[in-house]
Amino acid sequence: MSLQEKMKEAIIEWDEDGLKEMCKSAIENKEASAAELLSYIGDIMRFIGEQFENEEIFLPDLIGSADTVKSIIDEILDPAIRAAGEEKKTKGKVVLGTVESDVHSIGKDLVGSFLFSNGFEVFNLGVDVPAAKFIEKAEEVGAQIIAMSSLLTMSMDFQRKLISELEKRGIRDNFKVIVGGSPTSDEWADEIGADGWADDAIEAVSLVNKILNS
Numbered sequence: 001m002s003l004q005e006k007m008k009e010a011i012i013e014w015d016e017d018g019l020k021e022m023c024k025s026a027i028e029n030k031e032a033s034a035a036e037l038l039s040y041i042g043d044i045m046r047f048i049g050e051q052f053e054n055e056e057i058f059l060p061d062l063i064g065s066a067d068t069v070k071s072i073i074d075e076i077l078d079p080a081i082r083a084a085g086e087e088k089k090t091k092g093k094v095v096l097g098t099v100e101s102d103v104h105s106i107g108k109d110l111v112g113s114f115l116f117s118n119g120f121e122v123f124n125l126g127v128d129v130p131a132a133k134f135i136e137k138a139e140e141v142g143a144q145i146i147a148m149s150s151l152l153t154m155s156m157d158f159q160r161k162l163i164s165e166l167e168k169r170g171i172r173d174n175f176k177v178i179v180g181g182s183p184t185s186d187e188w189a190d191e192i193g194a195d196g197w198a199d200d201a202i203e204a205v206s207l208v209n210k211i212l213n214s
């Protein structure tokens, strides 16, 4: 069985200890980097999401798998990525979060970890983050980028709300705003006046690089 298959089995069975051991030893034995393990987890969660959509599994299964993954990201992968990136000079500051009313964290955390491992300083505000909190943090740390994730059709409008709030405060030009998450698109980013949209964590890195170098 491949490492990805073993990880998938552990996530489906909520085997947090097993998954932790696999990830630790894969990193120690240089079988895979923490960033690679994160992208395997993204694929596995997408597979689990499809099973949920097809009603092959139910909400409690989904929550159990998501919790298993979250603890491994927090305890093993994120610290490993941070340790590897410690020496790097920061290429820019990004304030990141999932918008108000939305608690989906996995994709947003992937984006944060990829940005971090590519040399950006990331201020991850978590989930269910109101517009004012994004703005206040961005002002406090002098961020160049505000990055908002939204996984729900119902929460997307909070991305628009943040941009309106920047305009209302007369500080729209102080920040570049990027958006992402499965219900969002390039067209949506244009419609709400965002500065960019990324389909996944790898594209988010390219987008931020492009914005900061232009």
Ligand code: B1M
Binding pocket: 041, 042, 043, 045, 046, 048, 049, 050, 052, 053, 059, 062, 063, 066, 067, 070, 101, 102, 103, 104, 105, 106, 107, 108, 110, 111, 147, 148, 149, 150, 151, 152, 153, 154, 178, 179, 180, 181, 182, 183, 197, 198, 199, 200, 201, 202, 204
């Ligand atoms: Co929820 N959920 N969920 N869920 N959930 C979805 C999103 C859904 C599509 C499932 C479905 O019904 N088909 C659906 C949304 C439908 C819609 O509105 N369009 C849905 C729903 C309806 C709900 C609830 C309402 C369910 C309920 O209670 N009845 C509820 C809402 C709670 C809330 O937020 N208020 C809910 C709850 C949950 C859990 C708590 C159980 C759990 C989240 C746990 C957690 O995150 N800690 C959960 C999960 C796990 C999912 C699915 C199965 C998987 C999401 C995920 O982690 N994907 C999801 C179905 C699916 O996606 N197929 C679903 C893996 C992740 C790597 O991908 O998040 O897409 P993703 O992130 C990608 C890209 O989108 C992009 O890059 C990431 C990495 O490549 N990206 C960005 C994301 N943010 C970005 C930001 C960027 C750039 C790129 O720049 C700023």
